[in-house]
Amino acid sequence: MKRKTLIIAIAVLIVAAAVLAVVVSQNTPKKDRCEVIISYKGEQTKTDLNSLKLVQVKGTITMASGKTKDIDSKGIEIKDLLAGKEYTEVAVNAEDNYSAVLVKEDIEKAGNAYIILGEENKPRLVVMSDTNAKRDVKNVMILELK
């Protein structure tokens, strides 16, 4: 086999790989979705946070151990996410069934309760006024309005 044949074989494979890469990338669902389900009056609506107008959330939360952790991520205030809906409290449930409850006052307090884009683009609940980060819910799956 001549060197030319080898080069042609590699070139054909590279072209085939490039074409296939385009096909695969077009057919692969995008990973940058960050979805939460809002359960309201018996209906469940999926919302992609990335499709909403997000703000830069900066602040410091205090962990149960007393240590502080800086938050600097994009997110949305829950009162904006739930604008126009009636509720007295919201149960925030994670993928692992960990749950936290926010009362209306927590949510309506300006700059307090956010859903931010957490690690690996997963939604995360952050309550700035909490002193023990008990309601720091990672991998938020569903917001249940009551």
Added chain:
Amino acid sequence: MNKLSLKSLIFMALCCDLGIIAKKLVSPVANVITDHLHIPGGIGTSFSLLFLVVAAFIVRRFGAGILMGLVQSGIAFLLGSVGSMGALAPLGYAVPGLVIDLCVLLLEKTGLDQTTRITVTCALASVTASLIANIIVFGLRGAVLALYMCVACISGIICGLLASLLAKYLKKALRLEEFK
């Protein structure tokens, strides 16, 4: 199989180790590429097989490839780097080893030059390893599988060319008479 000399066995063991180390070293960069292509791998394994191909072409004994594949799977087990194949990892290492053995045996009679034989062997072994991984773990189909195989083949060819260079240098450096 004729008895392997101690020198050959030591050389094969060294190549097994180097293959595992090469795979570990290349994996971070390879993963960046394969993640972007949405495929589960196909690059790192070629670097692991590169050293097996070099050893098989130098030692030239049928069964050396399978033996090295099994030894590599043993090392991978001990290092905890069997990946997603788990307990079936020996199969994923031994079958490409068998392909290497068959290529060494069959391509010798084709009259192809050394570089081509090594390159074809490495490419075929790499594609086989990817196919086995796909059957055991990934279950890909269609365009994704085709892309996975293409990437495995390209990386196999590149590693094959590197392997042929390495084999030539080793032949000179170690004065291996068996290597033609």
